[in-house]
Amino acid sequence: MNKKWQISRRKMLKGVGAAIALPFLEAMASPLSLNNYSKDGFPLxxxxxxxxxxxxxxxxxxxxxxxxxxxxxTLAPLSHLKDDILVLGQLMNKNAIFQGADGHYAKTANLLTCMPIQKTAGDNINSGGISVDQLLANHYKNQTLFPSLEYGLDRIQTGVDINVGFTRLYASSISWKNPTTPLSKEIDPRLAFDRLFKSFVPGRQAVENPHKSSILDAVLSDAKTLKNNLGRSDQDKLEEYLESIRSIEKRINNQSNIKDFASKITPDIQKELVRVNQNIDEYVEVYAGVDVTEKTRLMFDIMALALWSDASRVATFMFGNSVSNRNFSFLDGVNGAHHSISHHMNHPDKMEQYDRITKWHLEQYAYFLDKLKSIKEGDGTLLDNSLVMFASGLRDGNRHSPRDLPVILGGHGGGKIKSGQNLIFEENTPLANLYTSWMQTAGIEIDHFADSTGVLHPIMN
Known part of the structure; x- marks a missing residue:
């Protein structure tokens, strides 16, 4: 039986200077909102x-x-999620077309702004406008711990791509606070996790010992008191949430054990390790075929926790920077780097490898959707109350065309999105129409974004 009391949506578990956000519990909702979780009881x-x-x-x-x-x-990794996704055909980012050579940069930096970027080889970058994720973040201003989260796998690129005359800064960001301010992405799971769940510890130093007590240990007393006042459903949900945090902590800390090795070697060896490690940081992920599957999934676990706990309601993730030449030789049947293989020149063997790389990305996307779907919210799931886009800024790496973009939309948008469809729109339908629809689903009163001509009516209930 549920308890006859409510707690604040901003309730935190606290202890010994630590604090973590709670997931959305039934005790946080009004009796009226509990009658309709998917549309009224939970945020998008x-x-x-x-x-x-x-x-x-x-x-x-x-x-x-x-x-x-x-x-x-190619989309086979999503077969078990067919009813939870929309495949959207013939969407186009018109303002990604430049006269003359433009390569990838004009199709990446403006993926979420749908505005023409300023061509430059310097640091006077301009995406043409604020990105849709930041409009959503502004809509939820002061309602979450973080307005938005920006994650990825590759560090920011610098320098100039002399082949097309664009600064490589445009390769590294899809999220723009304003036309001239890209938001830097976090690429380290440890730092991403600590920022979310350990930033409330005053004066805490960087983690030196992975075996130090976790943040959960500091808040368990508060959690126990809270649990005693919750109904059975909320008790189970809180326990599942805390266990999920514990699971990620253990996985990340296991990766940190390599630090113990450094304490056992001589200063000369340590100096060489630092030099080699710096080279590995800059080159190994790109050229040596390092399997980034676990790192990607750790980042996705953290993203899911952030959305679940309402630490943030908006997140972006870049599998790679524009023109990424990550080596995918860790995949069976692939022998080479992504960007190079994408210039397949219609060679059958390269096209097969190209497809296998895409499937790997979709497998990770499916992992994230499955994660959200496994988290219960009221009578539904976190996926029911989410929208998750998977897209590339161009159709085919061999042609660099921004027409008929590969776009998938996962989730049900709080019951406002008609999932489980393959929709082929009129040729060259603005990608911005999707974002206009998205923002209306989130409750933003907007009828125009960038070059939009309306909303995508077939996707909306």
Whole structure:
């Protein structure tokens, strides 16, 4: 039986200077909102995922349309989520087209702004406008611990791509606070986790010993007191939430054990280790085929926790910077780097490798959707109350076309989105129409964004 009391949505678990946000519990909602979780009881969570270098153009599009469709072989990793996704065809980012050579940069930096970027080889960058994720973040201003979260796998690029005359700064960001201010992304799981769950510890130093007590240990007393006052459903949810945090802490700390090795070696060896480690940081992930699957999934686990706990309602994730040449030789049947393979010149072997790389990205996307779907919220799930876009800024890496972009939208938008469809819109329908629809779903009163011409009516209830 549920307790006849309510707690604040801003309730934190606190102890010994530490604090963590709670997930959305039934005790936080009014009796009226509990009657309709999916539309009224829970906030909309939004996530935008960027994959560089496009897709195999002949293997992406499903067969059939509307609800009567079959996923293509490339989209097979999403087969068990068919009813939870929308495959959106013929969307175009018109303002990603430049006269002359433009490569990837004009199709990445403005993926979420849908405005023309300023061509420059310097630091006077301009994305043309604020990105849709930041408009959503502004809408939720002061309602969450963090307005938005920006994650990825690659560090910021600098310098100039002399092939097209663009600064590489445009390669590293899809989130723009304003036209001239990109938001830097966090690429380290440890730092991403600590920022969310350990930033409330006054004066705490960087983690030196992975075996120090976790933040959960500091708040367990407060959690126990709170649990005694919750109904059975909320008690189970709180326990599941805390265990999820504990699981991620253990996984991250296990990776930190390598620090113990450094304390056992001589200063000369340590100096060499520092030099080699710096080289590894800058080059190994790109050129040596290092498997980044676990790192990606750790970041996704942290993102899911952030959305679940309402630490933030908006997140972006970049699988790689624009023109990413990450080596995917860790995949069976792949022998080479992403950007190089994307310039396949219609060679069958390269196109097959290109497709396998895309499938890996979709497997990670499916992992994140599954994570959200496993988290219960009222009578539904966190995925029911989320929208998660997967997209690339160009169709085919061999042609660099921003037409008929590969776009998937996961989640049900709080019951306001008609998922489970393959929709093929009129040719060159503005990508900004999707974002206008998205913002209206979130409750933002807007009828125009960038070059939008309206909303995507077939996706909206």
């Amino acid at each position: 969570r939004s996530a935008f995922m960027f994959m560089p270098n496009g897709v195999h153009p002949g293997r992406w599009t499903p067969e059939g349309s509307g609800r009567n469709f079959q996923l293509s072989p």
